[in-house]
Amino acid sequence: MEPNLPCGRTSALGVMLLSALVLAGCAAPKNPAQRAPVVDRAPVPASTAASTPLPPGAENAGKPGYYTVRPGDTLIRIGLETGQNWRDIQAWNGIVNPNVIEVGQVLRVVPPEPVVAAAPPAAAAVQGTAAQPVASPSAQGRPLTESSSATTTAAASPAPAASPTPPASEEIRFIWPANGPVIDPFDEARNKGVGIGGRPGDPVVAAADGRVVYAGAGLRGYGNLIILKHNNTYLTAYAHNQALLVREDQTVRQGQKIAEMGSSDTDRVKLHFEVRRQGKPVDPLNHLPRR
Known part of the structure; x- marks a missing residue:
């Protein structure tokens, strides 16, 4: 038989039990299944990725007067392939x-077009009167000056467009x-x-x-090489020489000795x-005199 407890003590005991239950609930470990939320980050779209820079x-590319570099190219080879001085190509680019x-x-691989200076603006008309054409100096009885003659010529006849066909005067x-003797015939594919x-x-x-425009041994397969621009x-x-007797930018005359025949970068003595x-x-052989 349970003992009879005073009412006040019963209430106090109940409060103590309730407090103990609350504290026990607060101290209980969290549910391990309740974790921090994971942010689902989508991958960066390919369009926003850094693109590879173009050469x-x-x-x-593909425009007339331009050359796209291929594997094995050098400025010397590009100059030979395009008919230009490799130093000019270096400067132009x-x-x-x-x-x-x-x-x-x-x-x-062609010279840049020269920049043409703009013509000076016409003189402003006098306020209240219409602008009148100015008579030429010759019409006023004065001789043409060098500057006025040059300006008139430039305005009257624009520079002609470059001809795609070389002029006859370029033939040599x-x-x-x-x-x-000729020991290796011409073959555009294998022997240029x-x-x-x-x-x-x-x-x-x-x-x-x-x-x-070139004198040296920097072009593979040619040995000691000289290139002349005419x-x-x-x-x-002129390739495979044993000695070069001229230097770059030197002017030479037809028939002048420029090298000595040799076998550099080849299997026998030849030019x-x-x-x-x-x-x-x-x-x-189509450009040399018949023997």
């Missing part, structure tokens, strides 16, 4: 280090660069010139007047001779 000059070009880069009468036989030290002469249409190349017409190799 320099890519916007000019602002290339600091000529040994650093990248595949896919697009280079200008070449001479043989060496005296030996002719091989002329000889002995070590035989003279190699300039086939026509021109300027040395005009805007023709280049000639590899090329004629390039606007950069395209043509058969030298």
Whole structure:
């Protein structure tokens, strides 16, 4: 039989039990299944990812007067292929280090068009009167000055567009660069010139007047090489020499000795001779006098 407890003590005991239950509930461990929410972050769209930068000059790819760099190209080779001085190509494209070009880069291989200065604005009309044409100095009895004549000519006759066909004046009468026999015939696909036989030290002469645009051994497969530029249409190349007797930017005359025959970067003594017409190799025998 339970003991009889006073009413006050019963209430106090109930409060104590209720408080104990509340404290026990607060101290109970959290449900391990209740974790922090995970934010589902979608992957970054491909359109927002950083794109690979295009090679320099890519916007000019395919345009006339531009060349896209291919594997193995150098400025020297590009100059030979396009009929230009490799130093000019370097300058036209602002290339600091000529040994650093990248595949896919697009280079200008024709001279930039000259910037034509704008004509000076016409004199303002006098307020309240219409502008009147000014009589030419000759009409006023005064001789034309150099400046006025130049301005009139420029305004009357704009510069003609460049002709796609080289003028007849660009054609050249070449001479043989060496005296030996032809031992390698021209083949545009495999042999872009002719091989002329000889002995070590035989003279190699300039086939026509021109300027040395390259003299060195920086073009693989050509050995000690000289390239002459004769005009805007023709280049000639002289390869496999044992000694070079001219330097870049030097002017040479037709028949001048420019090298000595050798076997650099080839298996026998010979002169590899090329004629390039606007950069395209043509058969030298069609441009040399018959023997």
